[in-house]
Amino acid sequence: MKSSLWTPLFAAAVLCGGCASYSGSSLQPGVSTEGEVRSVMGAPAVEFANGDGSRQLAYPRGPLGTQTFMVDVGSDGKLIAVRGVLRDEIFFQVKPGMTRDEILRLIGPPGETMEFKNLNQVAWDYRYTDTWGYTAILSVMFDTQWVVVGKFTRRLERDRGRN
Secondary structure (H helix, E strand, C coil), X not given: CHHHHHHHHHHHHHHHHHXXXXXXXXXXXXXXXXXXXXXXXXXXXXXXXXXXXXEEEEEEECCCCXXXXXXXXXXXXXXXXXXXXXXXXXXXXXXXXXXXXXXXXXXXXXXXXXXXXXHCEEEEEEEEECXXXXXXXXXXXXXCCCEEEEEEEEECCCCCCCC
């Protein structure tokens, strides 16, 4: 009888622990190390080394996920911050003329890509939850030189079929 009561509680605790590692919320800036970040969040999809010895790690939670986390690690190997970057206020920073590397550093790798041969362009798509709570997709358009030529967003339908 006692074990049947503890089993659901244990399962809930394990699930909650998994949620914490998903976003890195259990990590502490100034205390946690890069090794702890990797232990909790896994291997990053992309890593960037900065001139000052600090590092930036990208953790997309997709391709159908709606979150990407950027982890900033100081030159001392300590966590500076964990930031969710798939947000409207970050997307406003995407401008024509930016390079592929600048987009990767700003919002990480895309969830999907699509080539438009007739336009000589490639779209990188990022699925996210917009400011109003709708699931949306940001598409960043690149030319053949990997320079941003445009962007657009579209909302996916929510509550379809309700009267």
